[in-house]
Amino acid sequence: MDDAEPQMAKKQKERLAAKSAQAPGTNQRTYTIPDHRLEKPSITIRQVRKAGKVSYEVTGDLSATVPPIRESRYLSKKQCIEIYRWMLLNRKMETALENLYKQGKVVGGVYFGLGQEACSCASAYALHKDEWMGPLIRNQGSTLVRGFSPRDIMMQYMAKAGSPTRGRDASSHFGDIKDRNVVAPISTLGDLLPVLAGVALGARLQGRNIAVMTYIGDGGQSTGVTYEGLNFAAVQDLGLVLFVENNLWAYSTPADMQFRVKDLAERAISYGIPGVIVDGTDACQVYDAAHEACERARRGQGPTLIEAKMMRMKGHAIHDAADYVPKPLFEYWRKRDPIARFENFLLNVKKWLTPTENRELIAGVDQQLEADRDFAVASPMPEPESAAGGVYCEHGCHEIKPKYAIPKARKGSVASPGGTEAAVHLK
């Protein structure tokens, strides 16, 4: 077999054969969803009507003590400390943004990933530099790990000329196709899934199986496009790592009003892909699951759904006081702060950081943020005229070329990227 098509067919056959070999010999269906958590809180939130007022009521045991961090099967000491630093940078940058907002320097609102820093940072950390990521609004930490700087994000929020979108869009709505391989999200939830699947498809057509990662919330996963994107990736064996952040709330709507399955990871069964549950406040669990999913993707074995559980520790955005959240929930999850837990693990359990080293690390983060904040504050607003232009890619502003390798054409073909120049017929 010497040309590309039969070879693809052969690969497809091999994949199918491998799949059926895995299938159990009986028609009894068994599925397992590995759950790496060391505690499995069972909390439900319901609408109740009392004395003419409707509010949310929690049921479940909120008295459990905080479990230890589950030791990573893959992370070295150095990597753990790096992830810890990203998480600190993520959190402290958002505190800086909150302060900038209070000083009236932010245009519009601010979104926070408070309580979800392990999810953003430890998941993105599992990607290789030449792989791709599509963040959501709370994944500012992921964009930091991919190589954007706090000043980029600050300038986005301040609508500055030097922001990654040059003032044209806000918050984490930015991307980079050149160096950092980040897809700029749009607001509508779920729309990134098929796009990231497509990135994996493009890479595979260029001979590479890469891992691509994107995020979705307990609320956003209710959109139809979530199904379409993940099913597409499953059918095509594309290396999509879908990181589902189940933080119990979608704006003011509790997760219990978004879906009826117990765990969102169960959804994986219906796509025919692996699903796994992790504690979203445990950076080691997050990394391990993300790493395994990425490795699977790199082997060309297709997508994985990771469900991380934790709670959104602020309102939907800065304007929202989250009065609808029953207070005991905040108390419960505050004890499970991902940074405090990881810090304790590094300092007291592993003794990988001394208190002095920790203080120095924190001071370094503070210094970096101060410099970035000063830079962002001092940077200019865009000129009004900069609103014009750039709707189309014109005048050779971009050169379109394969990112990984030139796709294989049939043997004997003279095709090359972009093809040959055509004659122009005007009539």
Place this chain on the structure above:
Amino acid sequence: MPQLTYLEAIRQGIWEEMERDPTVFCLGEDIGIYGGAFKVTDGFIDRFGPERVIDTPIAESAIVGAAFGASLTGMRPVVEFQFMDFIGCAFNQIVNMVAKAHYRWGAPAPLVIRGPSGGNVHGGPFHSQNPEMWFVHAPGLKVVCPASAYDAKGLIKAAIRDNNPVIFFEHKYLYRRTKEEVPAEDYIVPLGKARIAREGRDLSIITYAAMVHTALEAAETLSREGIDLEIVDLRTLAPLDREAIVATLRKTGKVIILHEHARTGGLAGEIAAIINEDAFNHLDGPIVRIAAQDSPVPFSPPQEEYFLPQVSDVLREARRLRAY
């Protein structure tokens, strides 16, 4: 008469319709305990219960589809979109399922899809759009865009009572910035009828929603220069009030069409064609259009200001047209 903001007027309108008609119910994201992202349905869940004020999953396509389904059983659903920018997620249900239903198989769809649209609040490309024209071009839908609190109440009530699907665009810039006396009584403002927001002799501005206020502001300045503007507030974009367009042109002979959405394929082109068809002989100057730039809505304030039509644009064009 009590003073109500544009937002309060819409709230009161929906509330009254729910009080008087048990088939009216609301569905959307975060509309219950939270009262909606902009608090339009604040207090509704306590009054009408979770059965009639339904917090849905984030699934716009399902929300619209389910609203249509319920309307087939004789209910009158009022759908809230958190931002009208997200209406694209339900586009197919709206333009293919709902809009075509009566024409194809004789099924009316008495439902309302409402939510905030419009810019000038630094919301960026996904919280500032004016997607009216996507639906004006889909026969079977009615498209309503109020400019005042008084109209907002009367129009939302008319929209809920209408037997056709109505897309109701609430301009978020006006939500809390416009306030006026709004009758507490049960009244409607009919769909498909424009109003004269300001009477004038010299030159007409045809516009709607927030741009009515831009035109009014310009009219103050121009009146001091002896230019007397007439301002037509369309209120409904589909069906358009052709008679009102012709009538104002007959009076002034000169027209500026002003809108906040992009110029190309915008409403001004359609109105210019109507003038050409019905009132060509009355024209006493070129038809002028003032519109947003053909681009997404930029986020940064200086850029958004550049993007949106401004009072200064109206002044400049009005002076030029007057001198024509």
